[in-house]
Amino acid sequence: DGGITQSPKYLFRKEGQNVTLSCEQNLNHDAMYWYRQDPGQGLRLIYYSQIVNDFQKGDIAEGYSVSREKKESFPLTVTSAQKNPTAFYLCASSIGDSGRTYFGPGTRLLVL
């Protein structure tokens, strides 16, 4: 089955620790995205990538980093510089210039 997988489903971070959220897609989509969702708020764009080896900052990139070394993978690192990381993180992909955006099941990050 084609789709987007995210792991882990739940992730706990200690103070000062960097953590990496995994996102893999087998839809052969060029574009991939990371969104953050907080209670009562809409999804906010963290980073996006339209092609391998290239990515751009979204609206709330501070404290996060990404890489896009392979078409199917777009991992997100939440660094210690992100002071309020507790949120629901959603990875998404799309064909690019047409078609809808598909979402993975999400990773819920909690701070210990």
Add this chain to the structure above:
Amino acid sequence: GQNIDQPTEMTATEGAIVQINCTYQTSGFNGLFWYQQHAGEAPTFLSYNVLDGLEEKGRFSSFLSRSKGYSYLLLKELQMKDSASYLCAVRDNDYKLSFGAGTTVTVRA
């Protein structure tokens, strides 16, 4: 920048119709999407409008007026399973989606 507004909450009775409005002011427009999101889950695609008019898909319909920066999602014959958050999203010329805060719809028996 992007500014997308939709009501916070709506309540309706099972079997009724509910209309969720969305207004937007965006720098560039390349389509409007509606997603459904149940609590704790990822959003799932409902509809897509890029031209003015009504798109119908079963019990769900979506309307777009680009000149007015306005869209609505119409849910007919409401069922209990339709209780969820409904997200309006606008795609810009860089093919990025910007989302409204979502409308929580509660369906009551």
